Amino acid sequence: MPSNENSVSDRRTQYRTCPLCEATCGLAVEVEGEKVIRVRGDKDDPFSRGFICPKGANLGELHHDPDRLRTPLVRRDGELVEATWDEAFEAIAAGMGRVFETHGRESLGLMLGNPITHHLAPAFYVAPVVRACGTRQIYSASTVDQMPQHVVSGLLWGDPNAFPIPDIDRTDHLLMLGANPMASNGSLMTAPDLPGRIKDMPKRGARLVVVDPRKTETAERADEHLFIRPGTDVFWLAALVTTLFEEELVDIGRLEPWVEGVEEVRGLVAPFTAENVADVCGIDAETTRRQARALAGAAAAAVYGRIGNHTVEFGTATSWMAAILNILTGNFDRPGGVMTSSPVAGRIEDGEPGGKGYRTGRWASRVKGHPEVNGEFPAASLADEMETEGPGQIRAALTIATNPVRSYPNSERLDRAFAKLDFHVAFDIYVNETTRHADVILPAPSALEEECYELTFMGNAIRSFAKYDEPVFESEGPTEADIFARLILALRGEGGTADANLIHNEMIEHAVGRIADSDGIDRETILKAIDGMPPIKKLLDLKLRSGWRGDLFGSRPGGISLEKLAKHPHGVDLGPMVERYPNRLKTESGKIDLASPLLVGDWERVQERFAAPNAAEQLLLIGRRHVRSNNSWMHNIGPLISGRSRCTLLMNPEDAAERRLDDGATTQIKSRGGALEVEVEVSPSMMKGVVSLPHGWGHDAPGIRMGVAQANAGVPSNVLTDDRVIDTASGNAVLNGIPVEVAASA
Secondary structure (H helix, E strand, C coil): CCCCCECCCCEEEEEEECCCCCCCCEEEEEEECCEEEEEEECCCCCCCCCCCCHHHHCHHHHHHCCCCCCCCEEEECCEEEECCHHHHHHHHHHHHHHHHHHHCHHHEEEEECHHHHHCHHHHHHHHHHHHHHCCCCEEEHHHHCCHHHHHHHHHHHCCCCCCCEECCCCCCEEEEECCCHHHHCCCCCECCCHHHHHHHHHHHCCEEEEECCECCHHHHHCCEEECCCCCCHHHHHHHHHHHHHHCCCCCCHHHHHHEECHHHHHHHHCCCCHHHHHHHHCCCHHHHHHHHHHHHHCCCEEEEECHHHHCCCCHHHHHHHHHHHHHHCCCECCCCCEECCCCCCCCCCCCCCCCCCCCCCCCECCCCCCECECCECCHHHHHHHHHCCCCCCCCEEEEECCCHHHHCCCHHHHHHHHHCCCEEEEECCCCCCCHHHCCEEECCCCHHHCCECCCCHHHHECEEEECCECCCCCCCCCCHHHHHHHHHHHHCCCCCCCCCHHHHHHHHHHHHHHHHHHHCCCHHHHHHHCCCCCHHHHHHHHHHHHCCCECHHHCCCCCECHHHHHCCCCCEEEEECCCCCCCCCCCCCCCEECCCHHHHHHHHHHHHHHHCCCCCCCEEEECCCCCCCCCHHHHHCHHHHCCCCCCCEEECHHHHHHCCCCCCCEEEEECCCCEEEEEEEECCCECCCEEECCCCCCCCCCCCCCHHHHHCCCCCHHHHCCCCCEECCCCEECCCCEEEEEEECC
16 A cells, blocks of 8 residues: 555555645645544645645545445436446446437537546546547536636637736735635635745735725735725726826836737726726725736736636626736736746747637537637536527536536526436536436545646646655545546447556557657657556656656656656645746737737627616625635535534625624525525625625535535525626626625515
């Protein structure tokens, strides 16, 4: 059994990376036999520096959770019962085959959840799964989260996955909107121990300004907190841009020769002066101008907007304005500003700027004609595609680590629609609100039974860091790579008993061929270097050794390889982010395109709303995060939900008094999408006119098998969201700034 620190008897300590959020903190997992005794922060991890949050500390609770599935379930006579792996894959091959034969592959809906980004095998195998499905009906957590940033990154600098990451360790001024890293540990910014990094900012004289409708845990730590009306960040950011132009504070710096569209942006934002947006946003003009001057005057500054900016009606436009601010103040691709990561397993461009550019709308959704974005359709449109009859109606589903019934808009419609599917395969560790409708459930191994290397999140990391972890325990079933490989074979019509090695070998051959062609390395040299490894190690070693920090199979002595990382169980830190532009530009023009036609066209919606804002007297609903929670399945871990219920409606004292609501009272909250009854929590942290309810709760559906969650059910906030308003440029759902009515419960 793997081990890298031994003691008396059968007790050992193994170092791991926490798989429960984007922070990728280092853990020291103390094990005795087959039991996790304790999980603590790894003080020798150079990236996380010993930090641990309650989620990571309870990783053992997740591993030992009796409700976590360990064997497949197959529906027989209407009930989900345990089955062998062969029986499960044969059922998938037969069930999907029937649907494909009768209705075609476009009748399959594929839904992907964010836990796949925390595991190594999906980083390699999800793309082949998508190809094997052969459908354009693809949905993911991206359109209930960060799709606006994909669009802005794609259109401005040509790479939808090159996110602007605030260089928090070196910045002098950080303007943060719609983010609460003291609770989330960071989002689209992999920086373990973010609470510690925020606390370190004043020591070097750096300032943090938080703009949020709630005085969050992060705002409590800030030098300044500004309340802002939900959904109006786009107007306020535009006013900051206008101020830069009005006061001649624009200074793009070294990238100016590669930036175009500045004058067009000047014209677009001209009406959004600090004075004109003050009443709409709730921030006075002088404060707005002062903030613009601070950004322009700082030695290095960064504007960082997150989920509160993305999951609103103008999510793409808001992300666009944030990007423009970073560029016009000379803080894009600059130490201390915003930069794009340089993952060890990635490559650094050394050619001329320019590429194919980025496009959306290559095809459209069947029912409402939503344009494709990043190969996906909006999560908010899923209910329509499942319920509307006709050719292409979704009649089968493959859900991978996702719970759309509790995370997508139109919760009640989706619940009914999943119940009516002809066939549903779920890849999940729980029988939850969505998977209870499945015909087959394939359980993923425990995170502690799998190798770990954070391929996805190192692409958003503030430092070039590499760490490989061996499994802590032997797997109770097949590896995750084997499960994906067999699923691919079943989807391709090759049967339920086909050999997983067929897929493994295809993928390895493809990766070897790509390296041989691009780097001029002899195939035999590459194959010899990975000989004897299991498939997932081969794929990872190929990626590491061909990355910009890799040893290139001996051609770069001293470079990274899997063998080298194995000698460094706490990880290897190879430095902060580095400047990558203009070489990294992949736009057709080879320049940063500030005024892409799609973004300029979308700006018309912003102008229309600015001319007719929402009624100020309406209450607006926003979500919130808690350090003990990330996804809905974490609500089944007892220590993470202990104490007072966190599924409450936070409400400003004045708003509560006007409605004669006391702390702890039950109230009805109603939106255009639906209604709920929920406990009120009166809090001065809330801006007047704004209420807050967390997402992912509502665990009282019949048939789920999550005992702890059922005993602490809460209410599903996505009952209140619908698809009638989305961010049309990206397809992102609107989960914040929802008009609601709140009144005493009958």
